[in-house]
Amino acid sequence: MPTAARLHVAHALHEVFGEGGRVPDIWDRDLGDDAHLAQALLGLCLRRWGRLQAWVKPKLKDPDRGVPLGTRVSLAMGLAQLAWLPGVTDHAAVNESVDLAADRDLGFLPHKGLVNALLRRAAKDRAALAAELEALPPSLDRGPATDRALGAALAPHHAGAELESLWARLQVPPRPDFRLIRGEVPEGLVPIPDLSGCLRLAEGAPFPRLWLESSGGMVQDRSSQALLAYRREAPVTRILDACAAPGGKTTTLALRHPGATITALEVHPRRAARLRQTLQQRGLQVQVIQADAAEWLEVCGASFDLILIDAPCSGSGTLQKHPEWAWLKHDDLPRLTGLQRRLLAAAADRLAPGGLLIYAVCSWLPEEGAAHREWLAQARPDLRPAEVWPAAMGAASDAGDGLTSYFRPHPMSWEGEGFQGFAVVRE
Numbered sequence: 232m233p234t235a236a237r238l239h240v241a242h243a244l245h246e247v248f249g250e251g252g253r254v255p256d257i258w259d260r261d262l263g264d265d266a267h268l269a270q271a272l273l274g275l276c277l278r279r280w281g282r283l284q285a286w287v288k289p290k291l292k293d294p295d296r297g298v299p300l301g302t303r304v305s306l307a308m309g310l311a312q313l314a315w316l317p318g319v320t321d322h323a324a325v326n327e328s329v330d331l332a333a334d335r336d337l338g339f340l341p342h343k344g345l346v347n348a349l350l351r352r353a354a355k356d357r358a359a360l361a362a363e364l365e366a367l368p369p370s371l372d373r374g375p376a377t378d379r380a381l382g383a384a385l386a387p388h389h390a391g392a393e394l395e396s397l398w399a400r401l402q403v404p405p406r407p408d409f410r411l412i413r414g415e416v417p418e419g420l421v422p423i424p425d426l427s428g429c430l431r432l433a434e435g436a437p438f439p440r441l442w443l444e445s446s447g448g449m450v451q452d453r454s455s456q457a458l459l460a461y462r463r464e465a466p467v468t469r470i471l472d473a474c475a476a477p478g479g480k481t482t483t484l485a486l487r488h489p490g491a492t493i494t495a496l497e498v499h500p501r502r503a504a505r506l507r508q509t510l511q512q513r514g515l516q517v518q519v520i521q522a523d524a525a526e527w528l529e530v531c532g533a534s535f536d537l538i539l540i541d542a543p544c545s546g547s548g549t550l551q552k553h554p555e556w557a558w559l560k561h562d563d564l565p566r567l568t569g570l571q572r573r574l575l576a577a578a579a580d581r582l583a584p585g586g587l588l589i590y591a592v593c594s595w596l597p598e599e600g601a602a603h604r605e606w607l608a609q610a611r612p613d614l615r616p617a618e619v620w621p622a623a624m625g626a627a628s629d630a631g632d633g634l635t636s637y638f639r640p641h642p643m644s645w646e647g648e649g650f651q652g653f654a655v656v657r658e
């Protein structure tokens with residue numbers, strides 16, 4: 232029987248390659264002592280899936296015949312352990328993968344012998360296996376959607392070589408960033424310079440689970456923190472967070488504007504309930520409403536000094552943290568861009584005079600950010616760009632005189648997730 236960690240990895244790979252679904256957030260998994268093995272193995276299989284499959288194919292009797300997913304998963308997991316996880320014994324890497332091949336739900340029993348033979352042969356020279364896998368082209372590990380996302384990240388000027396460097400950088404599993412909510416910075420966390428409250432795990436320090444559970448802090452990527460470090464002198468008393476769950480940015484807004492009245496919207500009932508609970512645990516006074524933000528804004532009759540739309544998006548900027556992104560279909564982009572525009576139009580109508588609207592997505596794709604910005608400039612002459620971020624956080628061409636209204640940190644020099652956002656104020 233394979234260990235819980237390996238079963239978790241196999242289930243996750245079936246979810247991605249069988250169902251086209253996403254892997255749950257790896258930082259939240261509770262897999263006991265084997266959590267590190269599960270994270271490392273899942274990351275390796277997802278990040279090197281194309282090369283692992285390409286290595287297997289010529290060794291099959293009939294390479295052009297389809298191979299069941301259960302076999303591909305068992306082989307990929309076994310090979311990844313043999314090639315890149317030296318702490319795993321030959322015995323564990325081979326036998327547990329053979330057991331997986333024999334599993335009724337996760338394997339394909341008729342291929343148990345094939346999995347056994349291929350892995351035993353590979354285990355005879357693990358260094359040679361690693362070298363053969365590394366020699367295959369890294370581009371096998373991504374599809375056209377990823378090439379497009381990388382190109383968009385580096386636009387407008389990029390050469391092929393830079394795209395490969397960015398891809399290589401995104402293959403390194405990220406370390407999580409944290410945001411201090413209250414109290415002292417716990418041991419093992421180090422402040423990030425120039426970003427107040429932003430912390431990073433020191434090399435080798437344990438994951439600060441107890442501190443997170445006590446609401447002393449939260450996991451929050453540094454891009455989100457930099458986005459919410461906008462400059463704003465004008466008083467902010469009424470805030471709307473239009474797409475709020477799981478509540479990271481709502482929390483940061485509440486910390487930044489302690490006297491303000493905050494309304495947080497979330498369309499999905501379960502996520503809204505969870506959001507309410509999280510904010511209560513953190514001791515924050517926020518009104519949570521479960522609603523479609525565009526519909527709610529159209530009828531709410533209120534106006535706001537600050538509206539944040541942290542819109543649902545393709546998530547292309549989260550490729551480093553979610554390596555399965557490279558293998559997903561991404562066929563709902565038209566629906567997402569339509570929703571993003573609907574949210575923007577509805578929010579623009581609810582800005583108080585002088586009010587600030589911040590729109591953001593964790594995506595590099597121009598149609599999810601830059602294109603909306605241009606559309607809004609045409610459609611809403613009553614809104615003007617608000618330069619609220621340091622120019623260094625913007626796309627170089629838009630830097631202006633020290634501040635920018637277009638947030639798009641450069642993917643080669645910025646360690647946070649890929650993000651783009653813009654800010655406008657109402658005249």
Ligand SMILES: C[S@@+](CC[C@H](N)C(=O)[O-])C[C@H]1O[C@@H](n2cnc3c(N)ncnc32)[C@H](O)[C@@H]1O
Pocket residue numbers: 455473474475476477478479480481496497498499502522523524525541542543544570
């Ligand atoms: C990018 S996430 C927001 C992350 C959040 N701001 C944070 O920092 O923790 C987008 C959220 O918007 C929600 N959402 C999607 N469509 C929505 C809509 N029409 N109205 C309100 N919320 C929506 C999603 O369920 C998801 O929870």
